[in-house]
Amino acid sequence: MTKTFSVRTRSRTTFVDITAEVRSIVADLGVEDGAIVVYCPHTTAAITINESADPDVVRDVIGKLSELVPESPAFFHAEGNSDAHIKSSLIGCSETVLVRDGDLVLGTWQGIFFCEFDGPRSRQVVVGAL
Amino acid sequence: MTKTFSVRTRSRTTFVDITAEVRSIVADLGVEDGAIVVYCPHTTAAITINESADPDVVRDVIGKLSELVPESPAFFHAEGNSDAHIKSSLIGCSETVLVRDGDLVLGTWQGIFFCEFDGPRSRQVVVGAL
Amino acid sequence: MTKTFSVRTRSRTTFVDITAEVRSIVADLGVEDGAIVVYCPHTTAAITINESADPDVVRDVIGKLSELVPESPAFFHAEGNSDAHIKSSLIGCSETVLVRDGDLVLGTWQGIFFCEFDGPRSRQVVVGAL
Numbered sequence: 607m608t609k610t611f612s613v614r615t616r617s618r619t620t621f622v623d624i625t626a627e628v629r630s631i632v633a634d635l636g637v638e639d640g641a642i643v644v645y646c647p648h649t650t651a652a653i654t655i656n657e658s659a660d661p662d663v664v665r666d667v668i669g670k671l672s673e674l675v676p677e678s679p680a681f682f683h684a685e686g687n688s689d690a691h692i693k694s695s696l697i698g699c700s701e702t703v704l705v706r707d708g709d710l711v712l713g714t715w716q717g718i719f720f721c722e723f724d725g726p727r728s729r730q731v732v733v734g735a736l
Numbered sequence: 737m738t739k740t741f742s743v744r745t746r747s748r749t750t751f752v753d754i755t756a757e758v759r760s761i762v763a764d765l766g767v768e769d770g771a772i773v774v775y776c777p778h779t780t781a782a783i784t785i786n787e788s789a790d791p792d793v794v795r796d797v798i799g800k801l802s803e804l805v806p807e808s809p810a811f812f813h814a815e816g817n818s819d820a821h822i823k824s825s826l827i828g829c830s831e832t833v834l835v836r837d838g839d840l841v842l843g844t845w846q847g848i849f850f851c852e853f854d855g856p857r858s859r860q861v862v863v864g865a866l
Numbered sequence: 867m868t869k870t871f872s873v874r875t876r877s878r879t880t881f882v883d884i885t886a887e888v889r890s891i892v893a894d895l896g897v898e899d900g901a902i903v904v905y906c907p908h909t910t911a912a913i914t915i916n917e918s919a920d921p922d923v924v925r926d927v928i929g930k931l932s933e934l935v936p937e938s939p940a941f942f943h944a945e946g947n948s949d950a951h952i953k954s955s956l957i958g959c960s961e962t963v964l965v966r967d968g969d970l971v972l973g974t975w976q977g978i979f980f981c982e983f984d985g986p987r988s989r990q991v992v993v994g995a996l
Contacts, residue, residue: 695915704864795943831960
């Protein structure tokens with residue numbers, strides 16, 4: 607009751623709308639009524655739910671996160687991506703979404719996003735039925 | 737195994753203790769041992785768990801969030817509520833709570849809060865058994 | 867299907883890797899395929915998943931959190947630990963982790979951390995099967 611899919615990210619910091627992929631997996635898994643977890647197995651990325659209608663919303667989320675947690679040479683971790691690890695813990699590596707009648711229980715404006723903080727890379731997302 | 741209830745918020749940014757409503761729904765759903773997800777289907781609000789004994793705690797959480805992510809005309813999203821979208825992703829739109837012997841497994845000081853960041857409004861909260 | 871264990875924290879702000887304890891409980895509970903929630907019943911602590919290989923990663927997460935949310939006498943809550951309550955809501959009090967073939971579905975670099983923001987103390991962590 608788990609499926610994994612890949613996300614190709616195109617810049618260092620970017621949010622990718624993965625709602626369609628998650629919805630498709632819910633159908634594949636045959637989940638009718640229950641819940642799923644959308645899980646990011648990476649430590650410099652995250653999963654969030656926010657408005658998917660206007661791309662300026664996630665642009666503003668990214669802008670503010672970059673302002674609050676800028677890249678900096680002052681971090682101890684020597685790989686230059688501590689800001690990405692910090693953003694990952696602030697946003698969180700999973701979202702739990704209810705499923706009713708075979709479809710995700712999302713609000714009108716909600717979409718599920720893969721949050722890349724240290725790209726560009728090929729990433730994995732795990733979806734599991736609860 | 738899902739119930740929805742309404743929350744009336746009274747100001748732009750306010751946290752409403754919804755622990756009693758959630759507890760009542762757990763009883764209605766007949767959940768004895770398992771878990772529930774408390775889910776916010778809005779993109780300018782969130783769900784958090786924090787101290788419910790002293791209202792100054794959530795007052796301080798709200799104050800700091802407003803300081804870190806103030807309203808600003810500099811955002812791209814034109815509706816003037818980008819700060820609320822950002823706070824929503826920082827806090828997160830759901831909490832998962834264990835249920836044992838028909839009651840929520842919460843710590844002594846914990847309560848469940850609906851976090852309004854773009855009120856006042858009438859909002860929905862979805863509670864689903866896992 | 868719930869087990870609780872104790873974590874002894876040694877300073878005011880510190881992250882403790884609890885992956886081994888959680889893995890051991892998953893075996894004790896006999897969870898083969900499903901998911902668990904790792905839950906913190908305290909309001910001045912949290913649970914996060916981040917890199918466990920290099921301890922400088924969580925050192926940087928702690929450093930940035932302390933910079934964004936410093937201790938301050940200006941808070942309303944009179945116990946002097948409002949910063950800890952705020953960090954708790956920013957990081958979140960639980961993580962949901964999938965289990966496959968009896969083991970946690972974690973990425974290569976991921977570990978589960980108990981985040982202490984108001985120690986040193988003896989704390990509890992609840993692990994429940996979903």
